[in-house]
Structures are given as C-alpha cells and as structure tokens.
Amino acid sequence: MSVNMSYRENIKLALQSIVSNRLRTFLTALIIAIGIMALIGVLTSIDAIQSSLTNSFSSMGSNSFNIRNRGVNVRIGDSGSQAKIFPSITYQDALDFKRNFDFNAVVSLSANVTWGATAKYQTTKTNPNIGVVGADENYIQTSGYKLADGRNLTAQDVENATGVVIIGQEVKNKLFKYNKNPIGEFISLGGERFTVVGLLESKGSSAGFGADKACFIPLSRGRAMMTRADPSYVITVMTTDPFKMDAAEGEAIATFRKIRTLNAKQSNDFEIIKSDAVAQILMQNLTYITAGAIVIAFITLLGASIGLMNIMLVSVTERTREIGVRKAIGATPTVIRKQFLMEAVVICVLGGVAGVVLGMLIGNLLALALGADFIVPWKWMLLGISVCVGVGMLSGYYPASKASRLDPVEALRYE
Template sequence: MKNLKLVRENIRISLNSIRSHWVRTVLTVSIIAFGIMALVGILTAIDAVEFFLTKNFAMMGSNTFTIRNRSMRVRVGHRRTRAEVYSIITYREAEAFKNRFSFPAVASVSIVGTGTATVKYRSQKTDPNVAVTGIDENYLATAGLKLERGRNFQPIEVTRGSHLVILGNEVAKTLFKHKENPVGKMVSIGPGMYRVVGVLQEKGSSLGFTGDRACFLPLNNVRQFFSRPNMNYSISVMVNHPDQMDAAVGEATGVFRQIRKDRLGQENSFAIVKSDKIANMLIGLTGNITLGATLIGLITLFGAAIGLMNIMLVSVTERTREIGIRKAIGARRKTIRNQFLFEAVVIAQIGGVLGIISGVIMGNAVSMITGSTFIIPWLWVFGGVIVTFVVALLSGIIPANKAARVDPIESLRYE
C-alpha cells in the first residue's frame, strides 16, 4: 500500500513538472510520437497490403492449383523473379489430363479468348476491355466464382460450343442499368450473339485484375469463334481439403508428365502454381520495406531518446533546490531517482500512445486505399509500448542518477 501511494505521488509530481515545462515536453513528445508513428504506421500498412494480397491472390482458395505452361514472374522495383516458359498446353493435352486424373478432386480446363471484347445489349455497350474466357462446367468451382443469377453451363453445352454466356457483375451492370434481369437476354460479343444464362456475384479487383469485367463462354465456342494459332490452355484443380494438396499435386505431376512425354530424370515441361503462391512471393519481397521502416522508426526514436535525456538533464539542473529540500526532509536517493525515472516514463508513454494512434490511422489509410480491412496490429501496438518504455529508461537513467547524487547542502544554496 505504501509503495502504491509512492507511485501515485511520483506520477503526480511528474505531471506537474511536465505542465511547468510544457514547451520542451511537447517537442520531446512530438519526436517520440513521430518515431512510433513511423514504425507502427508503416508496419500496419505492410500488414494491410499483405492481407490484401493473401485475400485477393487466393481468390480460388487454398485448395486449388493450376497447371500452366509458364511459372509466375513477379517484379517489384528492380527485383524480379524469373519465369520459366515451356511449350504450350494443347486442348488435347488438357482434355487428356481431365479424363485421366483420378484423384478425388475437381479439374477444369479454360482458355483466354480475348481481353479486348466489346459486349452490347440494344443501345448499351461496354468499353472494349472485357475479357472473354472459354470454360467448362467445372471452372466456376475451381475459380471460386459464384452465381448471383441464373445457372452454370451444362457439359453438353460445353461440348457443342453453344452460344451461351455468363456475365461478370460489372458487365451486367453496364448493360442492364434499370435492374432488368439479364438472364435470357441476347447480347452480342464480337460478331456473335449469345444468350445470357447467368450473372456472377461481384468479386472485386485484385491488383488491377477483375473477374467482374469479364464474360465466360463454353470452351468449344471460344475454340471455334475466337480461334488463333497456338492457343494455350490452363488446367485448374480443386481438392476437397487443403490437407490433400500435396498428394494431388504429386499425382497431377505424374499424370501430366506422362501426357507431355517427359522422360525419366527430365525436368517438368510445365509449371504447377498454387493459388496463394503469388501472394507469398510478393509478401516475401516486402521484407526490405519492413526492414527500412523499422530502421526509420528506430533512428527517429534514437533522436527522441537524446531529446528526452536533454530535457531531463535540464530539469535536474533547474530543480536542484527542490531536490535539496526533498533530501533535507528525509527523501532517499532511491526516491529521488525513481521520481525522475517516472517523469521520463510518463513523457515517453504520452508520446508512445499518440504515436501508436497516429500510426494505426496512417496505416489503415493505406488499407482503405487498397481495399483491405481495418487492421489493429496488436503486435506493433504492444511493441510500441515496450519500445517507448525502454527509451524512457535508457534516456532517464543518467539524469535520475545525477539527481539522486545531488548534495543536499549544496543544493539548498543553489540559486
């Protein structure tokens, strides 16, 4: 109980001292707050970006992988990951894989028809930037796409190449502005007319790529009406549970090596990309940003520690007579030292709290820009509190010891 009263008294004396030297205190608190804001703010922003990448690049789910003719290439600044390019995946190879892959999973085949199509309905039309993709009946499931209206393609419609279309949400809103039901309506895509059988739920964009500004046609329709030399197909596989991923990838690799006639000991002539691989690659490239942000924050905090030590040394000098009076009436060295340490801690924690709040706000401003969720980085919040406490102890210990060593007789004569 006595110790608790002593702590309260030290805090009260610290706050009175802070009010009496508010100009220096404000400057010191501002420096500390800026350092913590830089540290917490940038790291919060990085957490928001990582959440955004994980959420958007794992659009197909953590239980999906894709077989492609090239590996992923990511470029950030002057750093890039090299992409391996192999021979194209033909329609015959893709269909052979789909028929021979016996693992308990869902496999789909798709082909990009064009990325510059214009879709028209009566007097309404889209800009010439709509992606046309040929898909089979399993594609929506493997791509993580859901229908808002209508239905999926039937296998017979995929085989026949029927003139049917599933519209992305943005395309549907552009063509049907008065909440008209698009299902059953006829739209033109390029030179052909297509009956709308479904509209996808809004998906949102992922670093500029969006499934909303797209339309999906039966696979064989795209093969016939958007044909071009060397059409390259993609194969997507969705397992029932993420724990089955490695086993499914292993079997898919064996099956497709046989189809591609890869010889024993020869490297794969194709790439298998998991749905979250790009996110992990980009998150890995943010390591330097995290390191830079940490260094900026620590350098600023080092300057704040020097400023805090300076204000405490000045405070000791200005309050020499007060220290002498306290010692004359029985205050011990430990009491005087703790008083000045408490003052340093209070100043640092005020700056730390302001810096943490400002940093969370700054970081979540980036989160809003990227379309991520609101993030409170509890690790960095607690880390900021601990860092400011350490800064207070390191910068306050020298002034506190100086105050504790003041001679009471000399200090009473100090003017």
C-alpha cells in the first residue's frame, strides 16, 4: 500500500466504511439532511416570497407614487410604528392638484367608496366583501391594472357620473357563470344600477390589493355613494420616464404644499408613498426571518455535528485493529487522519446533497403556490454544501486525530 495515498483512495475507503455501516451512516446523514433542508427550504421560500412581492408590486408601476393623508402602516408583531394621519385630502384639493401639476406625468384621482358592498346580477349575488373604488379615466393606467375585455372609464363618464363599472375577475366569476360575457350586462352595487363596460385581468392572490374582487366606477358617481362625511382622496402620479421620479416627486410636493397653503416653516401635512413602499417594508422584515431561519438551521447542524463526532469516535474504536494493521505496513498518522476526515466529510456531503434537494423542492412548492417562477437557489446550494464540508471537517477532526495517534503495537493487540 502506498504511504502517499491519493484522495481518490481515501474517498474509496470512506465509501467502503460507509457501506459496511449503512444504518449508522443513514441516521447521521439524515440529521445533516434535516438541518440543510431547513436552511435551504426556508431561504428558498424567502426568495420565492421576495420574487412574488417584486412581481406583484412592479405591476403597479415602479415609476408612480401616491399622495395620501396617511402613511403606509405595515406592522409585523410589535415592530413598526403607527402611521401618521393628516387632514383629509378633499375633492377640491385633488382637482386643484390635477389642474396645476405642471410636469410630464399622468395624474389620476381615486377614493375608496366601500370595501363591504354586495354586487348582484339578476338573482346571483356576491358576499358583502366587494370593494368599490371611485376612479377617473387615468386610474387603471396609473395603478398598473390591465383590461382583459371591454373599455376603460372615460372623461365623459367621470364628468357625467355615468352608471358604468369595471369589474375584477372574482366578481365576474361569482356573478357570471358558464363563461358568460359580462360586458354590456347590468349589475347592482349598493342598490344602484351599473352597466359593465370593462373586465380587469386577474392580479392573482399574491397582489394583496383585492383588485380581483373590486369594482371601479366613475369618481363623480362614487362621491354620490359615499356615506362618510369627510372622505379623503388619493392622488396618483405616474411619470413617463422612471429616471424623472425624483423630479416629479419634488414638483408634486411643491404643488400640493401650495394647495395646502403651507409656509416654509410648516412640515408636509400629507404623505408621498411610492408604489413599492409596502414591498420594501415587507422585505425588510423578511431579513429578520432569514436570520432566524439561519440560526435555527445552524443549531440543528450543530447537533448533527456532535452526533457525527460521536459516531466517528465509535468508528475509531471499532476499527482499532484495522488502524494498527495499516500503520504496521507503513501508513503515516497523516494518511490515517485524512482517511477519517474524508469519511466524515463524505457522510456530511451525502446528507447535504439530500437536504439541498429536499429544501429546494419545499421552497419551490411555496413559489408555485405564490405564482412565482421556479427558483434554483445556487448561492444557497453552494452555502449548504460548504457548510456540510465544514461540519464534516470540524466533527471529524478530533476522531481522526485520535486515530492517527494510536500506537500500532497496542492497536494490533486490541480486542
């Protein structure tokens, strides 16, 4: 036997030892696989969530922002702060802004009429959870919605308070069975009659804005249906050039401060909210989830490494005579150490590969549920395999050193 044994021979000996102790190897690799599966699964799931959020919020238009009387309030657990609430943006404020905003951008006005309406078509009706939004002719464009059929609201519809409505896919599916075309049909909302003139493309469950179960009516008609005494309107600005977002935002602030008659010393009494603000807040919170997942996975791997070290120590004891024979025919302590280290690393890599595959499948099941693309987390896969090699080296070093220090004479006499 050559003293300078190659790595290939070391791997061959490691595999022979693993095959001869199948149950022990399986249980050890299983512990490693569970830890890596938890790590890769959670990290892949988080990538899927981020991809879904990006797709959902980018559909709103990365080059748009809203002017509201309150900020975005997304709280996860006890984190986050309460959004400030400013005086309502009146209909006159909104109209003045649309008339006076001097920038190459599209401006739309809207207001939530209700999120508890019941839509009815003939004898079929929905649950009382339909959103009704009063909107102008630009709202569909600035909000990133697309029409699947029919037409958009027009300036004449808004000016004349026409009884027309654009409905979401879920409303259509509830009211119009057997693929009946809803365009031109009459439905009632809040006891008032509307003609369906448009059907939105589905936004999917990941969008989070309830567009699929919403109805959009002319803003002037929506104002007449509002029951609140002091409703607040939303102004949406969409620039034609994404690189001019900052300039548009600055001009919008100056224009609306003038409408609000604020002097130089007074702070803004309104909020500028970019279309991806909610996504950014959610993604920031995902970093804490990622950190927690990594900590839990590494704790699992720590337990697995302790188990592997114990098994390797048992293996050294069981193979004492074998070590003695190898030393007697010329194997150096370095060769013995490499063999046992290689054995520990191979067990970890086998478990790691299984964990990576299972974790990737679990993460992509969530991606499929969220409507995101199939994700191959190369960086997490490389991290998982690297961690496995590291765990194998750390947990195998002491048993390997112990084996390399055995006295060959005492080892040969060991029973």
